[in-house]
Amino acid sequence: MTPQRRHAFRVAVWLAIASEALLFSGLFMLYASYRSEHSTAFHLAAAEDVSWIGGTNTMILLTSSFAMAVAIHFARLGRRGVARGWAAGVIVLGCAFLAFKGYEWSLHLRDGIAPGAAGDLEGVRGASLFFTLYYLMTGLHALHVIAGMLFVAWARHRTRRDDDPLAIELVGVYWHFVDVVWVFLWPLFYLVT
């Protein structure tokens, strides 16, 4: 692959990430506006989120980002088998994240907290907005985790026949982005209580 072509792929991935960041920014803006309008309700509602799950998930994603970095490191050294192992670790951690996330959603739904009017905590005005945004933002993020896992699996598969670390590097950039989005979501939904 020519240096020009590698450059093209790098630029493309960063542009895609910029575009994705703007996608999330709309929801962050909604969150910021409603939080400033209904700060009490948002504090009350955030207390309903299960903080140990949020914390665990943060740890999981940070660890997965570390695994990703290690995988890239070994791919660059040409030790493709080791890199594949660490990439598999990333995927496993991604699955664990989704499992915890799904468990938390199920807890909420069991308590009758769903998107829309069902999330108003029996009359706390603005709480339903918090939970609607909670489901929308964590849901959109979960979709990105799934997409990220598919990309990692694809790049991992590529290393079988291709010793160019570019694919796994670029997928790694995307994975870090998904991780960073969570690092912003975590305080908004778990730490504002």
Next chain:
Amino acid sequence: MNELFHDLLDLPPQASSMARSIDTLHYVVIGTAFLVALASFAWIAVAMVRFRDRGTSAAQPARRRIRITPRRELALAGGTLAVFVAFWVVGFAQYRALRSPPDGAMRIYVVAKQWMWAAVYPDGTSVEDDIRVPVGEPVHLLMTSRDVIHSFYVAAFRVKQDVLPGRTTELWFTATIPGTYDILCAEYCGAGHSRMRGHVIAMSRDDFARWLAGHSAPSLAATGERVAAERGCLRCHTVDGTPHLGPTWRGLYGSTVPLSTGDSVVADETYLTESMMDPSAKLRAGFPSLMPSYQGLLTAPEAASIVEYIRSLR
């Protein structure tokens, strides 16, 4: 001059105190736009004749090139900006005047819904679609919507304001010429949007006073006192100046209220309505967040009547 441009541009009558000055700015801005567009057109048309490709070299004017150097560029851009900024300065001053109701204006509460306009006067008179106002007196409309967004537009007064559900928006005007003027809904609101028309009927002060006196209804403040008792407001709010679970209503209207966030706000119609509909949004300092929202429990006229009642407790 005013007459000529007014007719040329097909403007409606200038029936409010602001209309004339807004129209004057209108003439200047649109006149400039038209002249500039015409000048650009003429420039190209002349260039197309003078510098057209004549095919033979003899008649062809020598090539010239206008270079817009950075210095010229800055001068052109700066000049253009200066013109636009001048429009902005005059326009923004007028806009601020349009957005600042004078003290002591007569208040009318307007409720929009698909697809009609209803209004209540402070003395309790309520009307549908035809809003009567006295000429020469500033009128302050406090508006809200029961369903989707509407927009209150009286072209003859050059005023317009979107009317939002769950919020109070304001608009004011002083009618200067007696007559009947269309209220048109300017924000698309569904199948009946184009039929959502009403009238502002501007009458002389005497006629208006006579008309208003002909409609004896309990005053809005009296209704407000009854509603406040029925809805339990007075269980937490006193009317004698002593604080209770909630702030007292005496002397509240027009006062500057400290908020729990450290800011402060003037307790006007907008703030009082918001506090009924969304009590925790701007919580008064020193009081707990106890009050439930009355969104959907109080109708817009009831909310207006409570505001009028609070206003009467000065």
Next chain:
Amino acid sequence: MTARTSEPTAETFWTSPRGVRSWLLTHDHKRIGVMYFFSTALMLAIGGAFALVLRAVLVSPDSSLVDASTYNKLFTHHGIIMVFLFMVPAIPSAFGNFLVPLMIGARDVAFPRLNLASYYVYCVGAIVTICALLFGGVDTGWTFYAPYSTTTSTAVTMVACGIFIVGVSSIMTGLNFLVTIHTLRAESITWRRLPLFVWAIYGTAIIQVLATPVLGLSLAVVGIDHVWHLGLFDPQAGGDPVLFQHLFWFYSHPAVYIMVLPAMGAISEIVPAAAHNRPSSYTGIVIATAGIALVGFLTWGHHMFVAGMSTFDAGLFGALSMFVAVFSAIKVFAWLGTMWGGRITIAAPILYVLSFVFLFVFGGMSGVAVATTSLDVHWHDTYFVVAHFHFIMVGGTLTAFLAAIHFWFPKITGRMYSEAWARLAWAAVTGGFILTFTPQFLLGNAGMPRRYFSYPARFQALHVMSTVGAFILGAGMMLAVGYLVVAWIAGRRAGDNPWQSRGFEWRSPSPPPPDNYVAPMRWDTDAYAYDDDDAPTATTGTAA
């Protein structure tokens, strides 16, 4: 090299390789550009047909042609089709695809497969959006204002979905262009020598990549809200309908520049080529393009002066809007300067430029007028605003689109249309346009709100004039389609460079071969090197 016209037997991208399959699976940017062209032109025809029905309804203050809710759906779909399915993709995706690689000396875009994928994603989005009509259509207006859009019973979710998909296609195209311009420029085509059209596409692509996701998100939220009644913009639940307007216009105002920047880029190419003169300010146009692309992100609030925003914010957005207008003015000065003292080829492209400048300057100045806060209070949501943005979108972008068609037609097809018919169509389009929209300015002045199915009888005369104009405009467009199709099939061979342009895109054969060039290229003169071109009869061949 005077007459190296392409022989009929020469290999062009049209015929090589042959077969429907080779077209449907093509990676060739030129073929994808052509496919985009036909698709967007079809959308223009559908949107235009809706417009004519609307105008026919408005002849009478109380029409019996359709009922009010049908009328509401018609104007909604007119707007949606024209904005999202025609304007946004038309010039960037059709002409941008065809021309950008040719203008930077590349053989294709950076990601040809992504390019083809973006076309099919566009098709899927367009089909979903149009098919919503079969499910009753939507009646929200193209702006989808909440809470009406979340409570109406019409097919909001399906249309939101369709537009979201089109948005994905738009992002893919924008990303592809940005990477292409960054990485595939021929070595000697530096940033300082980049053709102005490419700069315009570059600015457009930035907006496509950064603003479209916000639109996608806000429409997705409305679509979801419409199904599950989340109440995100519902005051009953503490939501704020004005917040939706902020989200929507954060994209949709920059989207105006997605629609108009490529049009300005096309004009910036056609003016020097038609006048055979170096642009009077290349740098000025480039800076203005960047300025519009960036400051355009900060002006969305001027759509909301009467929506209930604070007075201070309104003033701020008004002032920022003035800056964008200055950037547009810089471009106009540059075009006017370029025209003076050149050697102007009087033909259809320059005639469209003439119309463009007049309509764009007046339309742009009417934009300054509505950014003047106090005047906007009277004009907001009236026909004045309708006339203003049609002057920009139709008088500007559509006129530039026609100028681009007439200028690059010989490049793309290798043939030339009939100049006489072209001038007739130009007169009909320009005259029809002015007759359609000038009365609408006056209607707005008189206080006629937009989106009205029935209206007070005093507005009727101006409405009738406007309708007559619309049908003249429509006839002009049909005429253009007619002679262009004839020319495409049986027009005379135009030669490689009928305008004797020095533009980079004219240095390959017309129509270009599949790989764009027949021989290795050298780009030793820039795209506007007309300084030595003093002998009027001199013709220049290709640099091949």
